[in-house]
Amino acid sequence: MTAIKMLRLDSAAVDFDKQLQARLAWDASDDLEIHKRVLDIIADVKKRGDKALLEYTNRFDGTAFKTAAELELDRAALQQAWDTLPSTQAIALQTAADRVRAYAEHQKLQSWQFTEIDGTVLGQKVTALDKAGLYVPGGKAAYPSSVLMNAIPAKVAGVGELIMVVPTPRGETNALVLAAAHVAGVDRVFTIGGAQAVAALAYGTESIPAVDKIVGPGNIYVATAKKLVFGQVGIDMIAGPSEILIICDGQTNPDWIAMDMFSQAEHDENAQAILISDDAAFLNQVEASINKLLPEMERAEIIRASLTGRGAFIKVANLSEAAQVANRIAPEHLELSVAEPEALCAQIHNAGAIFMGRFTAEALGDYCAGPNHVLPTSSTARYSSPLGVYDFQKRSSLINCSAVGAQNLGKIASVLARGESLTAHARSAEFRI
Template sequence: MTTSASELLLRRLNTSSPDFEAQYAQLFARMADENADIDARAGEILAAVRARGDAAVLEFTRRFDRLDAPDMAALEIAQSELRAALSSISSEQRQALEQAAERVRDYHQRQMQQVGRSWEYRDADGTLLGQKVTPLDRVGIYVPGGKAAYPSSVLMNAIPAHVAGVEDIVMVVPTPGGERNTLVLAAAAVAGVRRAFAIGGAQAVGALAYGTATVPKVDKIVGPGNAYVAAAKRRVFGVCGIDMIAGPSEILVIADGSTPPEWVAMDLFSQAEHDELAQSILLCPDAGYIEMVATEIRRLLPGMARRDIIAASLSGRGALIQVRNLDEACELADRIAPEHLEVSTADPRPIADRLRHAGAVFLGAYTSESLGDYCAGPNHVLPTSGTARFSSPLGVYDFIKRTSLIEVSHAGAQHLGRIASVLAHGEGLQAHALAAEMRLDRARTP
């Protein structure tokens, strides 16, 4: 189903066109609901792992990853192997990993200062109210393996957990045919992963959610995976926490014509090269500039290693959309709520200030999405498929939880008890009312 680069189709839309709404609806038709077969299969795998633990994980790993391990211990990747991987890569790669990790850590430490603090206060009655913030005890990080193994995803998932104070970070990464990706292991060493297992798929999700004799049960599972992983995560939600259900990646570029058109073309490619379902869209009021970008796309495409994937993605889901003006571009961007939003304009800040719905906003011509993907500092795990309307980038807030604190003073019990009593009786909850009334000074013993 790959489109060869020569068959590239560049869809043009114009918001002034009478059939724009119909074209828009087609362009953003969400993927069909998750496949019922995949969901049922993921459910069977989870049930087997829950019932039979390690033995089931070994069987599924043999079947799906063609990896015949004698026992689960053989599938654990030792800390020494992570460190050896870090020592074995080039110093250029090691430096890049470490510098990226340092920047990501710095950003998430600032985030932690915002959301990670416990707080409390006393009211006029001396009653203490507050909220205690604690990190999760143990989290599982799912790292995709095989053809799309991304060491940067190890950093982006593990570092916020580490900064949040999670003691125990457990990584799972499938290794089809037994091949372990050196950069992924090196990234795990840099990011503070405590234990790692060469398992993947719904079976890895099950092992983390329920625990097995070898794989420790975690409190939350984060990280993207294929359709089976997504279905399994949805099913275990409640047994443990999950981050989000990731869809195909997307970029929306708002351009005013001030950025070199080949930069914009390459930014569209850098989303499209992820996979054929990725979505790259340009919004621009200038028809001439749109043509220049289209020309650059056609010129650059043949030189791209992943040109067939890029062509399929652009042809299937991409679009160059002419808008009336930048105001309209903003309205459309908010309607789309894209994962990545580049504001590639001469004066991007006023535009960024009015945008409401996006996972991450990249301001100005120098801010290619790829800089954010790897090393600017913010997280590259972002809400997809319009879910930026209600969800956030992965962050330290995904690895902490809060506990309310209340210590009612004697005076507070008198004041609050009267309110609680009235409301509890109004709800027909007599014991609630009596529990409050008993603490009143002149309580009658019932």
């Protein structure tokens, strides 16, 4: 097997910024043919409802459903999947669910209000979404952890009804995914997938209720459909390839760092793994570890393609400079594999999730640490946040004017409204003076 030679960048280079941007560049341009196909599917499901949904499901998933009623799994199926899990899997699933739920409980937004001197009451009312939809990949791509991460925050928020869609190619279901739905408290499960499932959740059919927000990962057709129904419903985010950025001071076992890079590189060829260090000799050690460990990996060719196509080693002068580079990259996952991670973390402003210290592998966050693994990618951590309970809650402003408050605010509103030539606004306020 040919040895991997990692791309090396040096922050001291004159053209470092240009080189870094070139490595980070991700072509997320729309495939117009896919876009058109998805638009047609959405329009068809919107127009013909269950009939279109059945046709697409049977065509794309190799199923033979006759009626829409067959598309829904009853709760007994979820219970059975849970009851028949091997004990090791059941314990792991339950422990992970408990940790995700405990963390989510700390995120709940609460209603609040205050009273001004004149008796006017101002505040904010927090309410949960009525219905949310969760998309879960099906068949061989089984992600029970994704079920937990998306469903539990919704239930903690108090969502009235959580509806999960999961395709079952050739009728194949995954026991871990169904067991995770049971543990997480999913209310209804439909065996549908693809753009047609997103359309059904967005617009509703005779059998599937329309939801207020759709969350969860999927392929390019699912991602495109979510983008196209946004506005009709809310969505979590449009996710790009998985990313990991590691800052290391050269004192961590290089095998650990290499495997942490593999953990994201194995997702797909477009995943990105970057290591930053102020120790050039350590970068050489990690490269040696990469080449030593790679032949052992089941997904070696995917990892190789990811590391050679999008991976990088970055040499910096010191850890403060490493933090500056990390903030420009704004990674999905950031490992601070250093002696004093708290001090370095104080300099980090842009990251989806920050893994502190030498013993905190990013993979723990993917499954069972507690914080959500649905994170902003493609530098969107500059302005967005991990999925959480707050994504399933709405905020309404509360305004309750006293008679005196209406007098005071009415005069101010009148002046401003007349300045905008909106006299009905002005008179509405003036009537109460």
